[in-house]
Amino acid sequence: MKLQCDVEVVNRMLPSFGMKSRGKGARAVVSIGKHLDKSSQRSNIYMMICTAKDRTGSKYKLRDNIEKFFTWFVEEGKATVRLKEPAVDVCLSKADANSLKNFLSAARLADRGSDTSSLPLSTLTPVRARDVEQPKKKLSVMSKKDYPLTSNFPYSLEQLQVSYCKLSRVDMRMLSLKALRRLDLSNNHIKKLPATIGDLGCLSELILHNNHLEAFSEALCLSTLQQTLQVLDLSQNRLQSLPSRFCQLRELMNLKLDDNKLAGLPLQIGRLSKLRFLSAAHNQLTVLPADFFKLSLENLDLFGNPFVQPNPLDHTMQLAFPLPLQEIASRAVADLRIPYGPHLIPAHLCGELEAAKMCECRRICVSFHIKTAVSINLHQVSHTVVLVDDMGGTDAPVQQHFCSLSCYSEFLDGCLQRGLR
Structure with a gap:
């Protein structure tokens, strides 16, 4: 043993003797x-x-x-x-x-x-x-020939980089490194992330740049990463969307989503109150979510996205007269901040409440609303902004929701008064 x-x-x-141990x-x-034992000749x-x-x-x-x-x-x-x-x-x-x-x-x-x-x-x-050497804290494996096949990774590792090794999946041996703070698996062929990455209770940086990821697991958004993850690099992958619970990762400070196929950012992105650096260049974004107004960034890069020129008169209406009882009740729960959960109401209703929108009148709308888009200068949410296009612009369209026809009409009146068409 x-x-x-x-x-x-x-x-x-x-x-x-008045002495202390070195501690x-x-x-x-x-x-x-x-x-x-030589004195007794017994083992x-x-x-x-x-x-x-x-x-x-x-x-x-x-x-x-x-x-x-x-x-x-x-x-x-x-x-x-x-x-x-x-x-x-x-x-x-x-x-x-x-x-x-x-x-x-x-x-x-x-x-x-x-x-x-x-x-x-x-x-x-x-x-x-x-x-009897001191435990290893940092390890970099930069080629397939150096990848350990017969030996384990040192359990004491706090930083691990495995790049250019053509990994098609995350090695389960990495997921037993409980002290790991930084995991860099960039420049591999990983298609899927195991939910057990969320069991790395100290992980603050996860680098997955240049892989073949097609999805980011919702289970990771509900794991201990909620309390630890600060840096997440998903750039140069094949992501088309992010899960609805993505913004549960509320400790995120740096998020890189460049060079994917994202058609939209998470609806509740404003909940990432600690986010300071966001890059989502070269995706398929045509409009930003309404929650984008709530961000307070230091650096923002949205270059190379096919943003549309917003027209407040172009809108999508999803209203009913009168409003269904479920919508009225849902709005009341959201407006009054009544606690809810799957132990109290059906899970699908919880999901709808999580995706609730705020009208300009500061009231909440859930499933029934009018949706349009307005243009904002991105300097309103970020100190430094990379140009959105080759023309030198820093404006981008942001979704706007209205809880009723009267709120939408007031908004249009305001646009006309400001000379917007």
Whole structure:
């Protein structure tokens, strides 16, 4: 049984001499195995700790010699083994949680004097220098020949880049890297993302530039990425749309969507209140969602989209007289901010409420409304704007919704007064 982790051996007698431990662990390999006691000529079970400074290792007898285990933080890869003789605490940290549990279980059996045949014992020999190196935080694989096929990725990785390897899918071994903060899979052939990417609880940057993605899973929008993801690069893929729940990723600060086939941006994009950098150049955008007004950006790039010249008189009307009871009730729920959920109302109604629109009168309309488009200067939502077209323009059409004919008529009157046609 071997365990790679950080180890600090604390002598409990130090305080009585007015001394303190250094309080910092060293990278080590901790083994449990048999060792021949030369004084008694008997084999006993020992724990051996090998570090870079002491590769031959220090041995501690285990049988009837463990006073206590401290395992409150074992799920975080931390535990302490308190020995009777010598009076030391062996503090283990930065270990794989499952490996640590197995190691502690073996140590407990050795302390009780269990049959050695039932113990996963190791040979107590000096370790190699590479076995006690500090855990690797960053790894880049830039060619297919360098891609690890027989070995795992270091569990301690915080940044991983795998590019130009012709990956057609995400390697599931990457999804066990719980410390991963930045995952760069750019310039591959990935077509689909597994929902389990959302289990990477520390992931703040996900780079998927230049792949073959045709969809972005809604499950990812409902995962722990809601609390962690700040940078998302989906540029140069084959995306035609983004899921309705995409704007649940409310920690996003930088979003790149260039060179896809997007016909529209998410309707609730205004909910991305922390978004500061947005690029969606060279897509199929003809109009921006009404929520676009709510953004407050530092840099915006929408160059190369086939935006249409808006005419307020061109509109789509979806109204009924009188309004259906469901629409009246839905508007009341939205206007009064009444809590709702699939445990209270049907799930499809929740989806409709999530996509509710706001009229110029500040009231909500859900399924029944009048829709048109107006032109805005993009400097209203961004400090820096890349030109929208080759003519030097920075205007783009934005959808506008109206809850009633009277609101639409007031809007047209205002346009006429401003000389708009």
